Amino acid sequence: MGDTLSIKDKRTGRDYEVPIQAETIKAVDLRKIRVKPDDFGLMTYDPGFMNTASCRSSITFIDGDKGILLHRGYPIDQLAEHYSHLEVAYLIVCGELPDERQHRQWRGAIMAETEIPDATNRVIQSFPESDQSMGMLVSAIAALSTCYADAGKVDDPETRRRQMIRLIAKIPTLAAYIYRHQSGRPIVHPSDRSYAGNFLNMMFAGTKPNYEVHPDLEQALDVLFVLHADHEQNCSTSVMRCIGSSRPDPYLAAAGAVGALAGPLHGGANEAVLEMLEAIGSTKRIPEYIERVKKGDFRLMGFGHRVYKNYDPRARIIKRMADQVFKVTGTNPLLDIALELEQIALQDDYFKSRKLYPNVDFYSGLIYQAMGFPASMFPVLFAIGRMAGWVAQWEELIKDPEQKIARPRQIYEGPATRDVPAKAKAEASERA
Ligand code: SDX
Numbered sequence: 001m002g003d004t005l006s007i008k009d010k011r012t013g014r015d016y017e018v019p020i021q022a023e024t025i026k027a028v029d030l031r032k033i034r035v036k037p038d039d040f041g042l043m044t045y046d047p048g049f050m051n052t053a054s055c056r057s058s059i060t061f062i063d064g065d066k067g068i069l070l071h072r073g074y075p076i077d078q079l080a081e082h083y084s085h086l087e088v089a090y091l092i093v094c095g096e097l098p099d100e101r102q103h104r105q106w107r108g109a110i111m112a113e114t115e116i117p118d119a120t121n122r123v124i125q126s127f128p129e130s131d132q133s134m135g136m137l138v139s140a141i142a143a144l145s146t147c148y149a150d151a152g153k154v155d156d157p158e159t160r161r162r163q164m165i166r167l168i169a170k171i172p173t174l175a176a177y178i179y180r181h182q183s184g185r186p187i188v189h190p191s192d193r194s195y196a197g198n199f200l201n202m203m204f205a206g207t208k209p210n211y212e213v214h215p216d217l218e219q220a221l222d223v224l225f226v227l228h229a230d231h232e233q234n235c236s237t238s239v240m241r242c243i244g245s246s247r248p249d250p251y252l253a254a255a256g257a258v259g260a261l262a263g264p265l266h267g268g269a270n271e272a273v274l275e276m277l278e279a280i281g282s283t284k285r286i287p288e289y290i291e292r293v294k295k296g297d298f299r300l301m302g303f304g305h306r307v308y309k310n311y312d313p314r315a316r317i318i319k320r321m322a323d324q325v326f327k328v329t330g331t332n333p334l335l336d337i338a339l340e341l342e343q344i345a346l347q348d349d350y351f352k353s354r355k356l357y358p359n360v361d362f363y364s365g366l367i368y369q370a371m372g373f374p375a376s377m378f379p380v381l382f383a384i385g386r387m388a389g390w391v392a393q394w395e396e397l398i399k400d401p402e403q404k405i406a407r408p409r410q411i412y413e414g415p416a417t418r419d420v421p422a423k424a425k426a427e428a429s430e431r432a
Contacts, residue, residue, distance in 0.1 A: 145249050176202030235261075
């Protein structure tokens with residue numbers, strides 16, 4: 001029998017055998033199925049890529065039914081418990097967990113690159129007063145592209161790795177400088193601390209008397225960065241790959257990925273969850289809100305996932321972490337609404353029948369708010385963690401001999417060929 005799909009085209013009575021590899025068929029193998037010899041041949045039609053593999057990857061594996069998330073084979077809960085974000089970033093980029101020497105070198109290389117060029121800081125300082133943090137981050141990352149002339153040499157491994165390290169190193173600084181600009185405060189330069197500790201210091205130093213980075217919050221934020229590090233071919237990573245496929249420098253691809261992440265259906269959901277919880281206002285109003293969601297008035301933000309049809313393993317870890325953070329910051333009154341909302345939704349058939357569970361964004365915003373971050377910074381925090389995944393997936397694309405420039409086709413439903421109106425033709429000949 002062999003691993004093939006037998007297809008009978010009833011339009012012509014012809015039979016075809018299409019090879020099956022890794023539980024997929026190659027869409028291009030369908031092109032041989034045609035009625036007339038000069039037909040284009042069959043294509044697949046898959047809006048939103050509900051059932052399309054765009055690449056081969058060894059970085060992250062998700063089993064959506066079982067709620068499993070592995071990075072290079074290691075379960076996310078073990079990584080979150082035992083390794084720092086920079087160690088997990090090394091794993092995602094390099095393929096193995098670093099030994100002590102590798103970790104020291106990797107951390108040293110990244111922390112040596114945390115400062116940003118003055119020109120990029122001037123771009124940040126030029127932004128108008130607004131809380132459009134993700135728009136500022138897109139622009140600031142794209143601005144980095146103007147500072148490194150060799151960044152376009154994407155086929156040179158050393159140059160490529162240098163830009164990847166710069167992107168992981170500099171995104172916390174870009175984020176902090178954006179926040180300081182928005183809050184009308186002078187920037188605080190990077191300092192010799194942990195990755196998360198340096199970021200918290202650049203964000204909040206001087207915002208209250210004798211501010212010091214709290215070790216428990218530093219550790220909690222680092223775990224949150226780990227939990228956001230990569231998630232196979234999500235929307236923003238697919239954009240990173242799509243832009244990367246025409247081979248510009250990685251700063252331009254990363255700027256596009258940040259733009260995709262900003263949407264409320266993706267990384268912007270953590271901010272939308274907070275707005276939703278504030279709009280609900282009290283546990284008493286949850287039933288009425290749920291009814292409106294079921295009527296389709298709006299979506300329950302922080303719930304649902306294209307791949308997870310079970311509890312998002314990251315949401316489970318974040319929910320557990322909330323207590324650790326609230327011990328330091330005091331609990332977030334919105335937590336009770338979130339917990340009650342989750343309980344009610346998980347028992348309601350509308351959500352159960354659609355396999356809608358809390359995702360990574362449902363609880364993260366509550367922790368970020370308790371830590372003192374404004375809601376507009378929540379998707380920025382997501383981008384900081386995800387930068388490691390974006391650059392790793394980008395490099396995998398650049399090195400993949402099977403990959404070509406991303407250029408999908410379409411089902412054309414517009415007008416057939418037609419002539420322009422006589423009047424326009426007459427005017428054109430006058431101009432000639
Ligand atoms: C992230 O892809 C990733 O890996 C993303 C991410 C990552 O780490 O990169 O995990 C991060 O983006 C998490 C998702 C954050 N977004 C939200 O929380 C926004 C709310 N959720 C959704 O809008 C939705 O669930 C998506 C966008 C996450 C997934 O949407 P799909 O897979 O396209 O599903 P769909 O829109 O086709 O919905 C299927 C059904 C529909 O109902 P019916 O038409 O069948 O009646 O489920 C319903 C939807 O109306 N539905 C929801 C819902 N999500 C889906 N109904 C109410 N509330 C929701 N949240």
